[in-house]
Amino acid sequence: xxxxxxxxxxxxxxxxxxxxxxxxxxxxxxxxxxxxxxxxxxxxxxxxxxxxxxxxxxxxxxxxxxxxxxxxxxxxxxxxxxxxxxxxxxxxxxxxxxxxxxxxxxxxxxxxxxxxxxxxxxxxxxxxxxxxxxxxxxxxxxxx
Amino acid sequence: xxxxxxxxxxxxxxxxxxxxxxxxxxxxxxxxxxxxxxxxxxxxxxxxxxxxxxxxxxxxxxxxxxxxxxxxxxxxxxxxxxxxxxxxxxxxxxxxxxxxxxxxxxxxxxxxxxxxxxxxxxxxxxxxxxxxxxxxxxxxxxxxxxxxxxxxxxxxxxxxxxxxxxxxxxxxxxxxxxxxxxxxxxxxxxxxxxxxxxxxxxxxxxxxxxxxxxxxxxxxxxxxxxxxxxxxxxxxxxxxxxxxxxxxxxxxxxxxxxxxxxxxxxxxxxxxxxxxxxxxxxxxxxxxxxxxxxxxxxxxxxxxxxxxxxxxxxxxxxxxxxxxxxxxxxxxxxxxxxxxxxxxxxxxxxxxxxxxxxxxxxxxxxxxxxxxxxxxxxxxxxxxxxxxxxxxxxxxxxxxxxxxxxxxxxxxxxxxxxxxxxxxxxxxxxxxxxxxxxxxxxxxxxxxxxxxxxxxxxxxxxxxxxxxxxxxxxxxxxxxxxxxxxxxxxxxxxxxxxxxxxxxxxxxxxxxxxxxxxxxxxxxxxxxxxxxxxxxxxxxxxxxxxxxxxx
Numbered sequence: 067x068x069x070x071x072x073x074x075x076x077x078x079x080x081x082x083x084x085x086x087x088x089x090x091x092x093x094x095x096x097x098x099x100x101x102x103x104x105x106x107x108x109x110x111x112x113x114x115x116x117x118x119x120x121x122x123x124x125x126x127x128x129x130x131x132x133x134x135x136x137x138x139x140x141x142x143x144x145x146x147x148x149x150x151x152x153x154x155x156x157x158x159x160x161x162x163x164x165x166x167x168x169x170x171x172x173x174x175x176x177x178x179x180x181x182x183x184x185x186x187x188x189x190x191x192x193x194x195x196x197x198x199x200x201x202x203x204x205x206x207x208x209x210x
Numbered sequence: 211x212x213x214x215x216x217x218x219x220x221x222x223x224x225x226x227x228x229x230x231x232x233x234x235x236x237x238x239x240x241x242x243x244x245x246x247x248x249x250x251x252x253x254x255x256x257x258x259x260x261x262x263x264x265x266x267x268x269x270x271x272x273x274x275x276x277x278x279x280x281x282x283x284x285x286x287x288x289x290x291x292x293x294x295x296x297x298x299x300x301x302x303x304x305x306x307x308x309x310x311x312x313x314x315x316x317x318x319x320x321x322x323x324x325x326x327x328x329x330x331x332x333x334x335x336x337x338x339x340x341x342x343x344x345x346x347x348x349x350x351x352x353x354x355x356x357x358x359x360x361x362x363x364x365x366x367x368x369x370x371x372x373x374x375x376x377x378x379x380x381x382x383x384x385x386x387x388x389x390x391x392x393x394x395x396x397x398x399x400x401x402x403x404x405x406x407x408x409x410x411x412x413x414x415x416x417x418x419x420x421x422x423x424x425x426x427x428x429x430x431x432x433x434x435x436x437x438x439x440x441x442x443x444x445x446x447x448x449x450x451x452x453x454x455x456x457x458x459x460x461x462x463x464x465x466x467x468x469x470x471x472x473x474x475x476x477x478x479x480x481x482x483x484x485x486x487x488x489x490x491x492x493x494x495x496x497x498x499x500x501x502x503x504x505x506x507x508x509x510x511x512x513x514x515x516x517x518x519x520x521x522x523x524x525x526x527x528x529x530x531x532x533x534x535x536x537x538x539x540x541x542x543x544x545x546x547x548x549x550x551x552x553x554x555x556x557x558x559x560x561x562x563x564x565x566x567x568x569x570x571x572x573x574x575x576x577x578x579x580x581x582x583x584x585x586x587x588x589x590x591x592x593x594x595x596x597x598x599x600x601x602x603x604x605x606x607x608x609x610x611x612x613x614x615x616x617x618x619x620x621x622x623x624x625x626x627x628x629x630x631x632x633x634x635x636x637x638x639x640x641x642x643x644x645x646x647x648x649x650x651x652x653x654x655x656x657x658x659x660x661x662x663x664x665x666x667x668x669x670x671x672x673x674x675x676x677x678x679x680x681x682x683x684x685x686x687x688x689x690x691x692x693x694x695x696x697x698x699x700x701x702x703x704x705x706x707x708x709x710x711x712x713x714x715x716x717x718x719x720x721x722x723x724x725x726x727x728x729x730x731x732x733x734x735x736x737x738x739x740x741x742x743x744x745x746x747x748x749x750x751x752x753x754x755x756x757x758x759x760x761x
Contacts, residue, residue: 078244106224108700109329109336109429109604113244116236116432117330118227148223148336148602150701152515157224164226 068093068205071101072167074158077114077124083173086209090171091136093207100139103129104161106150118146141165155198162204170198174208223336223517234330234430235758237442241450243434247697257706260697262455267462267695268713274467274733275717278726286729293586293732296739301582306568307742308585311415314749315616318422323756324609329429331760335605339614341521345602347619348524348682350417350595351409353476355531355626356676360654362408363631364638364647367401369576384575387564398635402554403561405627408581410558410620412566413588416745418615420596421603423748425611426755429604434698437461437593440744443751457744458694461593464737465694466714468591469687471731473718476680477501479652483673486653498719504677505715508684512707516601520685527678534671535629541662542633550628558624586738589745597693598686601700608756634658684714 073090075083087103094101107114107121115121122144129142143161147153162170199206246261259265278285297304318324327333335342369384373391376382383389386404390396423440433439438454445453477497484500485492511519539547571577603611637643637658649657659668688711695710696702721727 107227110435110601110698110700111243111428111432112699112701113242117234117429122227144227146225146227149516151704152513152518153222153224156222160222160224 067097068099068169070099070165070167071169071171072104072158072162072165073101073171074104074106074154074161075125075128077105077121077128078112080128086171086173087132089207089209091132091138091140093169093171094138094140095136100141101132102141102143102161102165102167103132104143104145104158104165106145106147106154106157108150109146109148118144155201158198159202162202168204169207170202170204171207171209172198174210225334233760234432235760237427237431237433239433239442239450240447241434243698244696246450247699256703258696258699258702259706260458260695263458263462263697264695266455267459267466270459270463271466271713271717274463274730275720275726278729279720279724282725282729286726286732289729289732289736293583293736296736297582297586298578300739301571301574301578302568304582304585304589304738304742305566305577307746308412308416308589309566309568310749311419311745312411312566314752315415315418315612318752318756319609319612319617322761323753324612325607325761326426326430326756326759327605327607328425328611329604333429333605337521337602341525342602342606343614343618344524344528345521345686346417346595346599346615347622348527348679349598349686350619351413351623353472353676353679353683355409355623355630356655356672356679357479357651358405358409359626359630360634360646360658361651362405363401363627364634364654365401366404367397367635368647370400370404371397381572381574384579385573386576386580387561387573394639398639399553399557400561401635402550402628402631403557404565404576404580405631406554406558406624407562407565408584409623409627411616412585414616414619414623416585416588416592417595417599418612419745419748419752420592421599421615422608422611423752423755424597424600425603426752426759428600428698430759431755435597435601435700436694436698437597437744439698440748440751443754444747460737460740461597462691462694464590464734464741465594465687465691466710466717467730467734468594469684470714470717471721471727471734473501473504473680473684473714474722474727475731476676477504477718477722480673480676480680482650482652483656483669483676486656487669487673494723497722500677501715501718501722504680504684505711505718507681508688508715509708509711511681511685512688512711513704516689520682520689523678523685524682527675527682530671530675530678534668534675535626537664537668537671538629538633538662541664542629543636546636547629547632550632551625554628555624583735586735586742589738589741590735592741592745593694594687594690597690601689601693630655630658633662637661684711688714 071090071094073086090101105125107118115124125142125144129140133140143165145157147157247258248261249258366386370390374383374389386400390400427433427439428435433442436458438449438457441449477500480500481492481497484490490496511523634646638647646654646657655672656669659665688707691710692702692707693700
């Protein structure tokens with residue numbers, strides 16, 4: 067059906083990740099295909115890590131945790147962006163291209179950002195999943 | 211991981227994280243970025259703000275605006291008095307401190323510490339030279355060059371040639387140093403040297419110190435990207451408490467009032483220019499529309515983000531500025547400007563020791579009213595500009611950093627001042643046209659351009675540049691304030707930077723209509739004093755921090 071699933075994760079909000087990640091892991095297990103977790107961080111120190119390397123290590127550790135617990139091949143791919151708040155979509159699109167994933171499973175809204183604002187609000191606070199789905203060449207599965 | 215394939219910075223600004231970029235001496239601290247933050251939802255907008263800093267700075271700013279609007283007549287003399295007292299009695303402190311910053315920067319370039327790389331030994335630069343330079347220059351100086359490029363050389367030249375005048379044993383003239391009474395050539399040299407003195411090494415050293423300290427403590431030491439991190443070597447863990455809150459609030463205060471008051475004055479200047487050029491009515495209505503337009507474009511820019519918005523606008527800005535500069539050089543007195551560049555540079559070097567001497571000055575009006583005022587002004591801007599420069603400087607060595615933040619901008623300033631100053635002075639001295647001299651400050655640039663061909667086009671480019679320079683200050687300023695008030699988080703929800711950009715525009719409009727722009731600008735400049743102390747501590751922190759880095 068699919069060759070590889072990609073799931074964007076926000077390590078700063080791990081508690082709120084579980085539904086999208088659970089879904090992705092289930093699907094990956096069901097089809098017996100690999101899952102790649104994509105994380106984006108800034109170069110400056112963040113709540114998650116002091117620097118991009120530490121962020122990558124944490125993402126890899128998280129991938130390893132899931133992989134060990136669920137018996138699915140989980141890979142981690144970490145990116146830096148100059149301004150992550152405005153570059154999440156672009157990062158995911160780039161990751162789709164670089165990892166060769168053909169299915170994106172993600173939360174419909176990135177935690178911390180608000181949802182469903184009609185009109186101007188949509189331009190300011192877009193639904194990442196929604197915008198991504200219209201830009202990506204691959205299938206996008208939004209988890210609500 | 212195919213790390214080698216991803217070493218070069220990607221133009222999209224998104225890079226796969228490479229293998230370890232070399233050891234840095236991380237500071238182990240108990241503090242976790244965002245630990246004091248509160249996350250909440252206001253209507254549809256998510257917020258992630260630093261608990262005391264956001265609220266206190268927001269409320270203080272509102273309180274100051276209300277206070278100023280309500281008690282304008284009594285507050286304005288008070289704030290102006292405070293500023294004049296500081297620049298008048300502590301002039302030696304400002305002038306001396308600025309010298310320390312320049313000397314430290316120049317020593318770092320040649321010392322082995324210059325090899326330390328921001329972000330780790332193998333770190334790759336986040337931005338290309340062109341994009342990096344465009345952003346740091348547009349945030350740092352921009353608008354001042356538009357207005358003072360023509361007016362300041364003329365001022366210093368006129369006062370210098372006027373000579374020294376003394377009344378009751380006190381000098382009443384505003385000439386730099388001992389003036390150059392009646393000696394036209396020397397008055398021009400002294401005038402250019404004094405102008406360049408205010409726009410070259412010293413202001414850029416002030417920015418470089420803040421930027422270097424912040425970049426070092428964030429990218430190499432792992433502390434949050436916020437002003438208080440500079441104080442870690444002094445206060446240790448206490449910087450995460452009230453000591454740090456006060457420093458950050460002060461930085462937000464200085465930045466927001468600096469930006470809002472310049473936006474208010476800038477609208478007045480841009481309006482004067484537009485009415486001079488196109489007959490636009492010069493009234494409050496037009497000014498409010500201008501502020502709204504500038505804020506609107508800045509809003510689009512911050513929503514588009516650092517790369518798609520701020521960087522792109524800064525590049526457009528630099529291209530336009532280069533076009534105007536190239537035009538003035540080619541169409542104006544080309545040979546005079548070309549030879550003038552080297553002569554002025556030499557005059558600057560020659561007069562530098564006397565101009566930067568902090569004690570025993572006889573030209574009090576100049577050294578206090580111009581130099582100390584400028585230094586306080588640059589220093590009050592330094593938290594904003596320095597933090598923005600830090601944000602975009604990762605991956606550069608200290609030596610590259612100082613070359614690009616201190617030496618190249620200084621040379622660009624020399625060229626700019628030479629071109630615009632020489633073109634204006636030449637009109638006065640050889641053509642005998644005094645239109646430029648007689649024009650008010652905001653129109654001097656346009657009067658000068660009237661003396662050159664293609665006035666309609668160049669004036670239009672000039673006015674567009676003035677407006678775009680305000681936009682590039684406003685958008686980068688909103689990013690900086692947002693980061694400080696989010697406790698050093700650079701990925702806080704976009705709605706917060708939208709809030710700060712709008713807040714800044716509203717304050718500018720309130721002060722413009724209600725009066726008080728001058729008063730609050732004086733207040734913002736007065737924050738130069740505490741920040742001078744912050745910067746001196748920053749110098750110590752830089753040296754200490756660099757010594758512990760692997761190089």
